[in-house]
Amino acid sequence: MIDLPPQMPPVPENIAQALAECGVRAGEFTITYDDVLQGNVIKFSAQSGVTTENMECIWRATWPDFPEFADATLQEAYAAIGQSYFDAHFKGQVIASARGRLEQRGLLDTLPQKNDFPNREDFAAALEQHCGFERRTILRVEGDTFTVWPQTEVASYSAPEFEKFACLFAALTLAAEDDSGLKIGLIGNEKFRETDSDYPQTH
Numbered sequence: 001m002i003d004l005p006p007q008m009p010p011v012p013e014n015i016a017q018a019l020a021e022c023g024v025r026a027g028e029f030t031i032t033y034d035d036v037l038q039g040n041v042i043k044f045s046a047q048s049g050v051t052t053e054n055m056e057c058i059w060r061a062t063w064p065d066f067p068e069f070a071d072a073t074l075q076e077a078y079a080a081i082g083q084s085y086f087d088a089h090f091k092g093q094v095i096a097s098a099r100g101r102l103e104q105r106g107l108l109d110t111l112p113q114k115n116d117f118p119n120r121e122d123f124a125a126a127l128e129q130h131c132g133f134e135r136r137t138i139l140r141v142e143g144d145t146f147t148v149w150p151q152t153e154v155a156s157y158s159a160p161e162f163e164k165f166a167c168l169f170a171a172l173t174l175a176a177e178d179d180s181g182l183k184i185g186l187i188g189n190e191k192f193r194e195t196d197s198d199y200p201q202t203h
Helices: 015-021 055-062 072-089 091-104 120-130 159-178 190-196
Strands: 029-034 039-044 066-069 139-142 145-148 183-186
Touching: 015 029, 015 039, 015 055, 055 072, 066 072, 072 091, 091 159, 120 139, 120 159, 145 159, 159 183
Parallel strands: 039 066, 145 183
Antiparallel strands: 029 039, 139 145
């Protein structure tokens, strides 16, 4: 039997009822709205009745909120379903958008490639320079993760600065497409988070 990627679920009007229909036990989970995340954080106890077997039902009941499971294995199973959904519904358009953004600015053909560098630190520095930043000023490399980490907080960014961030997010998107082990992180001023709005995040 072929496993099909999950389809976009409707947002449940009553999350608790939807979870009950998945077999989750009442009183074994909490739902709290988080102003920062702008969504519901749903915490499941170890006795909630969540299993890998009913996880897809739970994913549909909780998408696009933020569930937290007592068991790390269950958290990973939930994330895998979300990744499958992203790959099926968003990945193609995200890659096309990144390529189009760089091509429009004449930056695609000269985009640095990971295999041309001895390590990820040098590769990250080349991506920074390619998009107009000083080398080793924006990206923090920790293992397999490239984190966009501006060194200064500002009230607002100029149009040229936004363009540089947009270039960097597009470059990182294509880098992650070529290197499945590469992860992208983001820390810093909320003002420039608008620049990655074309690149959906999964959770």
